[in-house]
Amino acid sequence: MRAYTPKDDVQAKAYYTDRYYVAPQVPKSEVETDEVFAADLAAIKARFEVKEAYIQVEQMVIFINPHDIYGVLELMRDELAYTQLSEMSAIDWLAKDNTFEIFYQMLSMTKRKRIRVKFFINNGEAVDSVEKLFRSADWSEREMFDMFGIEANNHPFMKRILMPYDWQGHPLLKSYPLEGDEFAAWYEVDKIYGKEAREAIGPEIRDTARVDRYDSERFARLGFEVPKGTKITGDEPRNSQEYQEEGGVFLIKKYTKEASTIVDDPQR
Amino acid sequence: MAQVKNRLRPFFENITFDREDNELVLNFGPQHPSSHGQLRLMLHLQQEQIVKAHPDIGYLHRGMEKMAENMIYNEFMPTTDRMDYIASSSNNYGFALAVERLIGVEVPRRAKVIRMMLLEINRLMSHLFWLATTALDIGAMTVFLFAFREREYLMDIIEGYCGARLTHAAIRIGGVPLDIQDTFISQLKTFLDKLPQNIKDYEDLLDSNRIWLMRMEEVGVISTEMALSWGCTGPMLRASGVAWDIRKEEPYELYDEVEFNVPFSDKGDNFARYRLYMEEMRESAKILYQTIDMYAKCVKDAETELMAHAPKYISAPKLDIMTQNYSLMQHFVLVTQGMRPPVGEVYVPTESPKGELGFYINSQGGPYPYRLKLRAPSFWHTGILTDLLPGHYIPDVVSIIGTTNIVFGEVDR
The missing domain is CATH 1.10.645.10 (Cytochrome-c3 Hydrogenase, chain B)
Structure with missing residues (x-):
């Protein structure tokens, strides 16, 4: 029987798992241990609901409600001096509980502190764009849409950014295989010749880099290559390739190790 | 804006006249030598002045974040x-x-x-x-x-x-x-x-x-x-x-x-x-x-x-x-x-020659990172061209792209 593979997470799985293994945790500390973070958290808590907050690896992580994101970032930018949105993206938890986790990495240059603002949304929901607050979110949100299919409300140009505009599927979803799906495999062929050409072209020619490891005619016959379809007899002539003309060509001397000089001073 | 009709529609390679006014759209790249890699800029021009710039990236996208998860x-x-x-x-x-x-x-x-x-x-x-x-x-x-x-x-x-x-x-x-x-x-x-x-x-x-x-x-x-x-x-x-x-x-x-x-x-x-x-x-x-x-x-x-x-x-x-x-x-x-690192997440910024290079890693205790986000500085240094280029002239585009110091291995990842 074929081994069962979950379709909602087709990424690489650990070959060996110990069922009694309890993974250690990266230590988390209370927000109160850091004065700056505690003050920031109090300011945010005064106006918005904060579900969870802790410090991990010197950065504060807070969980908020999805609809509060614009307000929280505006407060952080205007009153708490978190003037830069370094990064934002999503994490795919669809296999676990059908949600996405969205994180916003904030930086305050005056306080030298970084806060990660996070929330969860359900599959199919959109986030509020923060592009009006931070222009950097313009491209980040487009990238998130491209990679996960999460749309941002009120975004000026919600289009794919890295993948081609007519691509199907969102590559960073856990359900998207590493080597791409069928659409990805046939993208060029479909686009240039049309779907009906798939059969005529076939998978071998489609991928020019394809190496059939069982092909003993052309694979691993360096120096003794033969055309496809030739009967291998074992006494093929050597077709050696000369990369240097014997005796050199005009203006170019043949390299010999003895005649070469080593330059010690590159700025000679 | 004066509506001057292009009565003669000359064919120039790489230039399209798709509007009935003086604005023309110039495709800059993705194979232009001074676009520092695979940058495609769609420039809307009034004479030689840029009124709108639209950087198009992704020509060198290899899906490194996806590779990292595997x-x-x-x-x-x-x-x-x-x-x-x-x-x-x-x-x-x-x-x-x-x-x-x-x-x-x-x-x-x-x-x-x-x-x-x-x-x-x-x-x-x-x-x-x-x-x-x-x-x-x-x-x-x-x-x-x-x-x-x-x-x-x-x-x-x-x-x-x-x-x-x-x-x-x-x-x-x-x-x-x-x-x-x-x-x-x-x-x-x-x-x-x-x-x-x-x-x-x-x-x-x-x-x-x-x-x-x-x-x-x-x-x-x-x-x-x-x-x-x-x-x-x-x-x-x-x-x-x-x-x-x-x-x-x-x-x-x-x-x-x-x-x-x-x-x-x-x-x-x-x-x-x-x-x-x-x-x-x-x-x-x-x-x-x-x-x-x-x-x-x-x-x-x-x-x-x-x-x-x-x-x-x-x-x-x-x-x-x-x-x-x-x-x-x-x-x-x-x-x-x-x-197998412990369960947790980390965002670590370093000062690369181009700017803040950050790695966000979310580990679920397995041998593969559950999510790895590469924060490459050039990504936003390319994005800023949207707002930076309008008002400039075509020759300035080259020098502006030059001084942003973008590298497309990093922009597209």
């Missing part, structure tokens, strides 16, 4: 080389540091010194490359040849260390794989002694060059607000009046022990960025001189450790692997299955 941590290291391939050790380092923070290991001092040397050499290589290519775009062929000559020397030093010139993979999670070669210090010193004169040569050629000044001064002005809003970092931010250098503000490795200045400017134009790159090269040289002394002290104190001792995550030294059974077993497990 690779063990050490396996991903050579892939990071292919991000900012002009200074690949700084990518290696950013990733290594992120994983080290995640698993909580401290790197031995000697390894730290070697890493700092590699990082600063990479910064110099990157800045020299920037100078060479930007000067070439503007038309300064001599500077291109000069700067590439110096960069070649640095690449020789790096080649002596790790065997590669472009994709170094010279840093490991937990330290460095090798000690520096015997000739490393002497070669580096020779280079550094000549560097001030070299930089002066470039400046003599460029600083009072009329063409250079026309393309640089008062062109591509980025205000402080714009730089902050667009997530600019590194020289792009410092040229706009914010003296923010992660090496100084959030020191990693031994950057708090070395003395260096953070040059910045409040002009925000191309020329400010050019001056900044030159000054940063001088500061890097200053740091490198200090690391040479630090390395000599490490040798004197007989600090020979190059990799952190954390048997759960990092293989033992080769001697132990070859002589002790348990080390061999651990090595086997770490190579075949990969390390």
